[in-house]
Amino acid sequence: MADSQFKNLKPEVLKSAKPEVLDAIARRALYLSTQMIWQANHRSDKEKGDPKIGGHPAACASSLHIMGALHLIAKSGFDHIANKPHASPVDHSYNYLLDLLVKNDLSKLTQEQADQAMNGLRKFTDGSEFVFQSYHSAYDPDHHNFFPSGTVGIPPVEAGYMALAYRYAREHGYEVPDAHFWAVCGDSEFREGSMYEAVPDFAEREIGTLTWILDYNRQSLDGHRITNKEIMNGTDADRVERTMAANGWEVIQVRHGSKRQALFAKKDGALFQNFLEKELEDYELQSLLLVQDMKALKKGIAKEHPNMKKFLDSVTDEELYDGLRDFGGHDMLATKRSSRTVKRNA
């Protein structure tokens, strides 16, 4: 895993980098996180009956560009990130690429030590070896400016109270860095009770340096995510938006990337938008993503939704294939624009 070519990447270069460049770095981070998980699960010293190593490549993949937008564009060296447990390998991968793996005295790991850590997901150490735990831990070599994430529902709350503590310290004459506090949360994590106690508190205290980002990937370790739409009067995304707005938060939904937006602008494109936002159940959307034959897919959709036939005839197979996958959370620029909006309003 020699990625030393990335180490010359300076923040000012990254912030003006073209989307293709950012995307190439993100793809590298995806490779690294998948590789970390694979290495951990195929260790030669693994014995029958050992606890599962874990690592969830899909939950890393869903947060790939959100974490990328934070690491490569939005965050400053003083900002803090709390991320959902399963995104930890992606977080480590970006820190590895950016040469941000450090020892306790904040001196950098050598390339060899960094490589050792990347191959040591959930290894035990006697202190002489650098390793990562499966969820972010205080002993990880990228433990600076992050929150341990073993217990879902807690890190986003910690991020908020740390933001409050920074403000308190500043208002009482202490010199405090100008930091923003980001939390990348899972959609099931968003059902943890701890979050809902803190939600009105953070709004009432008008903490403008806190941003929670929901990775709405429609999957959960705990089970299915089939929302009771009738009772909830909408999707789970609608429920989250209404809950947060009712508690004084500013909510920005980054649902679609630029490829989808271009399709929505075509004649009858609004039908496609409505199809994605309102008509598809989560599991139906996941199934559509498995279909490779776009001609068959167009036929199938038109059979169920005859009013979409003209629109489907007007788009190429490639446009439909890309459009289905162009979630806002995977469009670095859409995410970048939103993080700017949030910072401006903070």
Ligand SMILES: Cc1ncc(C[n+]2csc(CCOP(=O)(O)OP(=O)(O)O)c2C)c(N)n1
């Ligand atoms: C308090 C607590 N309960 C349960 C778990 C086990 N656990 C780890 S991640 C997770 C849920 C993952 O779902 P989600 O928040 O949607 O994230 P993603 O699927 O994207 O990883 C659970 C239940 C935990 N770490 N902490």
